[in-house]
Amino acid sequence: MVNNGNIPKSCDVVVMGGGPAGSHAATLLAQRGYEVVLFEKARFPRPMVGESLIPHFWKFMDHSGVTSKIEAADFLAKAGGITVWNGRIHQFSFSAFGYDRPALHVERDVFDDVLLRHAESEGATVFEEVSVKGVDFSDPKPIVSYHSMQDGTRGAGKIQCRYVIDASGNSSILAKQFKSRRLVEGHRTFLGMWGYFTGGKYIGVDGSSYGTESIGKVAPVTFISSHDDGWAWHIQLKDKISIGLIINTSNVKRMGKKEMEPYFLSTVRNIPYFKELLEDATYQEGSMAFRPDYSFYSTKPAGPNFGCIGDAGAFVDPIFSHGCQAAFYSASVCAWAAESAFRRPDRAENYGRLLQRRLQQHYGFSRSLALGDYGGDGVDPDLVIDLMKSMPLVELEMMLVASDISNRSTNFHEMAKQAGILEEDFADGIMSGKARVLDTLNV
Ligand SMILES: Cc1cc2nc3c(=O)[nH]c(=O)nc-3n(C[C@H](O)[C@H](O)[C@H](O)COP(=O)(O)OP(=O)(O)OC[C@H]3O[C@@H](n4cnc5c(N)ncnc54)[C@H](O)[C@@H]3O)c2cc1C
Secondary structure, eight states: OOOOSOOOSBOSEEEEOOSHHHHHHHHHHHHTTOOEEEEESSOSSOOOSOOEEOGGGHHHHHHHTOHHHHHHTTOEEEOEEEEEETTEEEEEEGGGGTOOSOEEEOOHHHHHHHHHHHHHHTTOEEEESEEEEEEEOSSSSOEEEEEEOSTTTOEEEEEEOSEEEEOOGGGOHHHHHHTOEEEOTTTTTEEEEEEEEEEOEEEBTTSBEEEGGGTTTSOBEEEEEEETTEEEEEEEOSSOEEEEEEEEGGGGTTOOHHHHHHHHHHHHHTSTTHHHHTTTEEEOTTOOEEEESOOEEESOOEETTEEEOGGGTEEOOGGGSOHHHHHHHHHHHHHHHHHHHHHOGGGHHHHHHHHHHHHHHHHHHHHHHHHSOOSBTTBOHHHHHHHHHHSOHHHHHHHHHHHHHTTOOHHHHHHHHHTTOOGGGSSSTGGGTTSEEESOOBO
């Protein structure tokens, strides 16, 4: 329900943005008894890209107490992944790693709405259709300026708080305000474009294709394929298919959205296997969207009275469905840092520095996964190696397998070695065949 009540003049925490990161942080802090005001510029449910979730996201759901609501939403369980990368086909299933809970393919409008409503039910005050304009940090208690588009509260206003959480996603309000937003070199030339289809076929964990009549009976995999100019995804949802392309921006440089749509359709329909899977599918007119420059990081993601979490702090590349996972992780550490600063204001600077290191550490990990390297661009390799030492082995092993099958893991292996993790430390290890090579797919 949209909150049309008066926006207060002060509170403990202002959260800017109601995506997975903002909702998770708002929930955790509201549960601790802090007054949390969350501003979301859209009215939920709103569309969002990023429908493939990896199984370790459940631990964050358990922590915030939203698990039963996610289960009730009845999203499609997925069994694993199949990649066609440079002509080699690999298949892996989550159960082979020992996961006993499924990964999901989620309609992000629904998923994000469940999380936002949960934050509200746990005590956060949520105002939708309120856009944050900036934050004044000249006072130790930051003043957040906003513009409300709601009837009843329409117009500009200000609210003072003790802590600000920037969870505005790609808008990255604070990174832009601080001029600390840096595009990731080596990845700045890429653009994500995606659209939706009904009908068509999907691939199951056995490498065979299935029609819509099998949805709910045969679990899909997230299907990824490299192509001449990047890579593409196929994500089966309950009643539509999400198809996306990561391509070199130069391909569409001078195109308007009208020209991009036919380009998108002809490109995806020409990728081997996608062609067959989409043969009988109907494109949902006008559903194509795109995002340039999604790969960036902030050189100043945290301070004594603020934290930039989820995509607002950094994002590299969606290839390993790591975005929502990173959003939940960074929200959790930010909630911890905010609460620690409230309890020990004399140590707020230290908690800000600690949060910054944690955020940079996780960004470095995502970067090493996505780009196959981890040096430069705001990444401290030693921090990343430390994270690898403390990660559950099952999570590390799965990410290692994922990066291996898309030929991005040379540095990953090197880091694991430096972290003292040997191949034999993994229960049965990638070498024992958790990522199987397939000759062909039966589509
Ligand atoms: C092409 C592509 C494919 C992806 N695929 C996957 C995937 O398969 N799996 C996965 O896990 N991740 C994927 N991701 C990443 C994933 O979408 C993000 O990591 C995730 O949504 C981050 O959550 P967030 O809460 O930080 O930001 P968001 O989900 O972007 O939420 C930010 C919110 O802030 C609001 N907002 C923005 N500006 C303001 C403002 N001024 N005032 C108030 N509110 C504001 C927005 O309306 C939005 O609701 C993908 C990303 C891209 C670009």
